[in-house]
Amino acid sequence: MEQLLRVMNFNVSRDGIGAGEHQTLESPFGHAHPERLFAWAGATASWPMRTDPGGSRGLDDYFTRDFAHNIGAEIMGRNKFGPQRGPWLDHDWLGWWGEEPPFHTPVFVMTHHIRPAITLSDTTFHFVDDDPGTVLERARKAAQGKDVRLGGGVSTIRQFLDADLVDTLHVAVAPVELGSGIRLWKTPDELLDRFHLEIVPSASGVAHHLFWRK
C-alpha cells in the first residue's frame, strides 16, 4: 500500500486566504475569524472537536469523518502549534491544542528552533528542523503504513507543493472574502498541471475542492 500525503479539511476564503494577518495567542488565525471559515465543519456530526451530540450527516460530514481515517501522523507548520516566532521563550506553554489534542498520532512540527518532544494524551509533538522530504520520510515511518496528513498552515502546504510531495488536497473554499492575509493560491487552477480537480458545492455554502495527482 502506498502512503499518501494528504491535505484534509483545509479552509480558505474565496480569495484563497487561509489565515489572516496579526496572528496572536488569542487570535490563531489573525484577522481571519475561524468561525467564518470553519462553520461548515463545526456543524457536522463527526467534527473532531464536537462535545455535544447532534450535527449534520450530509456531504460535509464525509469530510470531517475522514479526518482520522487511515492517518498515522501529521506534519504541521510552527504557526499551527503556537504564535511564537524565533527562539522558544516559554517551554511551559504546550501549544494551542489543550490536554486532549485531536490528532491522536505523532505530529511533526516544522520549526528552525527545535525543542524536546511534548506528549499530551495520545498525541506526541516532535519538533523538526529539516527540509520537507526529510520530514515526510520521518512522518511516514512514524505512520507505520498509514497515510500522513499535512495539516497546514498555508506556507507549510506551499513548501510541500513546491517540493511536489502532496498526493491529495481537500480544500474547503468558504463564501467570504478576506482581502489580505496568507494566500494558498490566486486561483485553484494553478494546480491543474499536476492534479485532477473536482469542485463540489455543499448546501452549507462552501465549495469542496478535491485534488488528486494526475
Place this chain on the structure above:
Amino acid sequence: MEQLLRVMNFNVSRDGIGAGEHQTLESPFGHAHPERLFAWAGATASWPMRTDPGGSRGLDDYFTRDFAHNIGAEIMGRNKFGPQRGPWLDHDWLGWWGEEPPFHTPVFVMTHHIRPAITLSDTTFHFVDDDPGTVLERARKAAQGKDVRLGGGVSTIRQFLDADLVDTLHVAVAPVELGSGIRLWKTPDELLDRFHLEIVPSASGVAHHLFWRK
C-alpha cells in the same frame, strides 16, 4: 457513542430500482446489469474489490473509502448471499463472495432457512430468522461499539425502514432507467418525513442521495 445503522453505497436506477427480475447464480442482479449501476464505485481508488492500483480520488472516492470505516457488522438479505429460494439444497456452495469476502466483520444473513455459520477469511456469515429489531440487536452486539452496515438488497432495506431502524442512507442514483425490478422507492421524497436529504451530483453521472434522521 451511539451505534448507527447505515445504508452505504447502495445503488439504484433513476426509477428507483435496485435489482432486476430473474436473479440467478450467473446474474446476481437479474436483468439489472450491475456495471451500469456500480460503474462510479469501481472507478474509485478505494473500491473494496479493486485489485490494481489507480482509480479516482474525487468525490466518489469519499463514499467507497467510507465503506469499512467504523463498521463492525453487516446485515444483509438472503438474496445478497445467494440466489437460492426455499430450503438450502447445497451446503457446499458458500455464497457469492468468494474466499476473501470484502466485509471483514460478522455478517447477519436474514433467511427463513437457517444453516450453520460460515467463516471465510475474516468474515463470518451468521444465518438468522428473526425480526429486524432482534437482528439489529444481535448485530450491534457483534459490532462491539461500532456502527452496523445495512447491506441490502431492496426488500431488506424496506423492512428496516418500515421498522424505523435506519439512521443514515447513502443511495447512489445512476443515470439509467430499468423500468421493472425491485423498487426501493417511487421517489426519494417518500423518506422526507423522517429524514433530512442532501442530493450531491457527481462528475461520474450518479447523484449521491444522503439521508439522515431528523
